[in-house]
Amino acid sequence: MLDFSATYTDQYQLAMSEVYFKKGQKDHTAVFDYYFRKLPYDGGYAIFAGLQDLLKIIEGLRFSEKDIEYLKEQDFDADFLEYLKDFKFRGNIYSVLEGDVVFPTRPILQVEANIIEAQIIETLLLNLLNFQTLIATKASRIKLVSGDRALLDFGLRRAQGPGGYYATRAAIIGGFNGTSNVIAGRDFHIPVSGTMAHSFIQSYDDELSAFRDFAEGRPKDCVLLVDTYDTLKSGLPNAIKVAKEMEERGHKLMAIRLDSGDLAYLSKESRKMLDKEGLDYVKIAASNQLEEDVIKSLLEQGARIDIFGVGTNLVIGRPNGALDGVYKLAYSNEKPRIKISENIVKITLPHKKQVYRLRDSAGKCVGGDLIALSEENEMNEMIHPFEPYKQMKLDRLKKEALLQPVMIGGKSKIEQKSLQEIAKYSADRLAEIPLEYKRFNNPHIYKIGISKALKQERDNLIDAFKK
Amino acid sequence: MLDFSATYTDQYQLAMSEVYFKKGQKDHTAVFDYYFRKLPYDGGYAIFAGLQDLLKIIEGLRFSEKDIEYLKEQDFDADFLEYLKDFKFRGNIYSVLEGDVVFPTRPILQVEANIIEAQIIETLLLNLLNFQTLIATKASRIKLVSGDRALLDFGLRRAQGPGGYYATRAAIIGGFNGTSNVIAGRDFHIPVSGTMAHSFIQSYDDELSAFRDFAEGRPKDCVLLVDTYDTLKSGLPNAIKVAKEMEERGHKLMAIRLDSGDLAYLSKESRKMLDKEGLDYVKIAASNQLEEDVIKSLLEQGARIDIFGVGTNLVIGRPNGALDGVYKLAYSNEKPRIKISENIVKITLPHKKQVYRLRDSAGKCVGGDLIALSEENEMNEMIHPFEPYKQMKLDRLKKEALLQPVMIGGKSKIEQKSLQEIAKYSADRLAEIPLEYKRFNNPHIYKIGISKALKQERDNLIDAFKK
Structure with a gap:
């Protein structure tokens, strides 16, 4: 590139x-x-x-x-x-x-x-x-606290211009599993993945229709973003409904994503709701200003998060921003x-x-x-x-x-x-x-x-x- | 690029x-x-x-x-x-x-x-x-405190990879006058300038020989770095000697550069020493972890600096590192x-x-x-x-x-x-x-x-x- x-x-x-x-x-x-x-x-x-x-x-x-x-x-x-x-x-x-x-x-x-x-x-x-x-050092620190949970780089939009291309590469060296950054995935052979944006849900008149279309359109790697309206009262019930519809078609909902609110509380409640419906295979992804200290603290409080999406703090190496080499x-x-x-x-x-x-x-x-x-x-x-x-x-x-x-x-x-x-x-x-x-x-x-x-x-x- | x-x-x-x-x-x-x-x-x-x-x-x-x-x-x-x-x-x-x-x-x-x-x-x-x-905002803040003094971007080495290319561009929009970044200068038509590194002086057995060679080799834009051994006892006297030799050849020493020590004190002393020798046309450039607060404080204390070289803090937009757009x-x-x-x-x-x-x-x-x-x-x-x-x-x-x-x-x-x-x-x-x-x-x-x-x-x- x-x-x-x-x-x-x-x-x-x-x-x-x-x-x-x-x-x-x-x-x-x-x-x-x-x-x-x-x-x-x-x-x-x-x-x-x-x-x-x-x-x-x-x-x-x-x-x-x-x-x-x-x-x-x-x-x-x-x-x-x-x-x-x-x-x-x-x-x-x-x-x-x-x-x-x-x-x-x-x-x-x-x-x-x-x-x-x-x-x-x-x-x-x-x-x-x-x-x-x-950046590899930052990623390694995040990996140290995250254990076997999956780590995904979501940072390109907040990266320092094309610095983001190399940030993604370095994140993998430090222990990340994948990225949302398509061009870095293409050039460095990194697993690329993603979920959906709030805009997708907003562009529909209701959340359930948005979830249904997405699940039908991307059945193999479907991750539903559940916090657009109300995570536990709207997002989760709709995601569960769609997960069951997917089962009927022989597919499996891969994960839900939490992107706001208290991630420890919401992940525990979401886990309970999913498990109660027999959806224990549905993973929980979380994002929103994550970094090593936040992840450590979330896990200490028993957060049930399987996948962390880390953006800004990773790709700009916050708080340092530069190594004095x-x-x-x-x-x-x-x-x-x-x-x-x-x-x-x-x-x-x-x-x-x-x-x-x-x-x-x-x-x-x-x-x-x-x-x-x-x-x-x-x-x-x-x-x-x-x-x-x-x-x-x-x-x-x-x-x-x-x-x-x-x-x-x-x-x-x-x-x-x-x-x-x-x-x-x-x-x-x-x-x-x-x-x-x-x-x-x-x-x-x-x-x-x-x-x-x-x-x-x-x-x-x-x-x-x-x- | x-x-x-x-x-x-x-x-x-x-x-x-x-x-x-x-x-x-x-x-x-x-x-x-x-x-x-x-x-x-x-x-x-x-x-x-x-x-x-x-x-x-x-x-x-x-x-x-x-x-x-x-x-x-x-x-x-x-x-x-x-x-x-x-x-x-x-x-x-x-x-x-x-x-x-x-x-x-x-x-x-x-x-x-x-x-x-x-x-x-x-x-x-x-x-x-x-x-x-x-970055343009950071540059603008630095410009606000620097008045008519020249501002140069020296940050490429500490920039976030190729982010540095755009950092230089944005710095000019915010009020910087030039850069050391050659490729950005080439593509964005920005005045490119530079001085000399400590390594140049170290590669000679003595500072004076290094200064002499540099002044002969680059007579039109010669800036001598004076802090390699001892700014006031060695760097300045040698720079003055070379400045006078340049005058004999019809050239003028453009500036000296301070890169360590107390920039307020050293710049005032340097100004006095230069002026005393009739070298009032020789400008004083300073670098070393500069940003708006430091520059403001230096100028409040009467620092006699004409050119500020700003690196890391500019090109990574410290302390934020990202705008939350x-x-x-x-x-x-x-x-x-x-x-x-x-x-x-x-x-x-x-x-x-x-x-x-x-x-x-x-x-x-x-x-x-x-x-x-x-x-x-x-x-x-x-x-x-x-x-x-x-x-x-x-x-x-x-x-x-x-x-x-x-x-x-x-x-x-x-x-x-x-x-x-x-x-x-x-x-x-x-x-x-x-x-x-x-x-x-x-x-x-x-x-x-x-x-x-x-x-x-x-x-x-x-x-x-x-x-």
Whole structure:
């Protein structure tokens, strides 16, 4: 659906690239880290999403003739524009696999390429990964409280324009089962479903006639919206009547949908009314400003809801709306690089790196990831990146390397997975993370540390700067 | 850039359409109102945006062969799919002009079409208008506090995926001057600009060399980022040095950019240092988590900032993230329609309608919009839609009709305007709205009322329902 071009970037990427080009620096290799500093939703973890899209888009990223023409009008240098005509990303990307559980500070992905290519893809990379990670994390939280109940994305109408297309994709990675978004269903092979709108019922003179027509027209996946006039006095009795008429024709009413009023009370009453009529197979769907806290609370109060339709709060990742992912230079011009800051947590980590998930001898995740230099082998301790007196011995722990080569020489090296496979991987990875990191209120803080050698390299660079 | 298809919709639009088709109701005319219930940002007004995009996309909206194939797999009826092959929107749209100031409850736009066409475009319409209106309103608020200072959108990297494309467009309507977003600049003819990133400076062994190369490579629009090491001790002295070297070559440093630390203090100190060196022409740009409240406070403290770069908070419309715009049936099957609700503010208004802005005899906006039946002429009073004892005489007021035919028979009838023209119109319209509605804290509530005849029609329908 989206026709991405290499102009899907910030102007300064091109301005800097032009200078690198003019100053003979276009071929020097740079390494950038992608990571975020703060977990969204005050939660204890995030779900990494967007990688497969990103790699596919990067593989095809070019400046079209129209782009070059436009940049010419913008007064870019003619030789530089000649160079951009042949632009494609020829670098390497090392990344955590899509769907994995990720934490702040540590690199999720590293780009290794000539500095112009690495700069030009920055904006696109941040744009896609920040957003999908934000939404997959939101979906995962909703999934955590919903157990085996079905979760459907209903958010396209309130999404941030075409952001909704990727929101739907990310929701599936986080654990959603389906969507109302037809174009996302078409392109990402997501089960698409829906119910009916109030307008359908309003367009008839009475609710019963509307229900009857709908049940006759869509007998296989009929869901009746019961709150247009009065849920328990009109909607339910009419739905029951139509369900029985459907039975006579050999069909089954799939579900009713509640979209207003107290969903806990109405779902319990609806369940009773349906069961009393032998309609225990009719499911109850609910929607209306749902999110994880509301769903948790509804279920704690015994709500009898089988299907949750979640819209706005999911697709815009409320309340955060954005993940603060950054892309920081770690190596260039044959030297490790750091960014100095008065704020120590903003000092970056130099060099090409590897990240390891720490496990005990039985393979169980111990709640920590280690960041080390990529060529290191013997890491015996992990040091807090900003509070060096906090250390941890690693002798008895296994180290699982997380950054894998996902693109080499501009070609994707990952196995193409369906969203359902990515979601399954994500669920398995999340299941390994101890419960205390998945708590909503004041979750335990997952440990992130650096190796002694990495700390030494960083401290050397800080010292050199001080001189 | 975006390849919209008619599957950019919710599944239930197609399910309902299939039933209308099968039940012989496909040709009945429906009227839907687009409006929102709550102003974003606890503000007193909103800026309507997205119309020109929407009309263009609707004109070209079709089901492709791929779409039809997909819907076939989704088990839609073969005859219905034949019908969809010829789908295009052939209806009428009446709307407020893009950029106008709008308020809750009252229709911003009306769709009049056969019910299938009206349903299929619903999701797209809400998706585009809700989001752009949200962002144009945010931009307008930022503009209100920034006066004549330049405002630049820097948000693409933190935007909700390709939502960022439209966020940039809407920002210009709300009063922004430019963007860093190259592809939006290319397609919407928006001035594109940028500065440099920290990575550029880090990739050099020292800041001065980086500044020198950048100034030589981009002499016409050189903005130097001065906070990589130490703003006042390193960044400014180096920028001043380079500015003087540029002067020797007949160039001028355009600006410096501050991106961390206390922007009020640093901008004042920077101004002094620049002025002392005769560099009073060098502008000061600032960025870092800016939004209207922060900018207001910085300026109150005398910050010497000429250019504000606004990112995340603008492009995701923080803190709301979504506008709650709805699309409600007002007329179908040759009858006026309403949606009943226990919550009176959710009861809809029946019939095709017109909306009027009320002005005194001198043409001055009096702070109220009237909703009336479209065929009414003599409206002598305005009644509060939910509190009927609140009434207002209209004898001496002029009424400006706001809903204009913008699409007739599926063809756009609006004059194509540039974004700058729309922004100008928006600024003029906003200037007409009295100040008290533009206050940030506890703004005055703009009056929305209905005509006596519309009230009568609505009350009749409520009475009929009660029976």
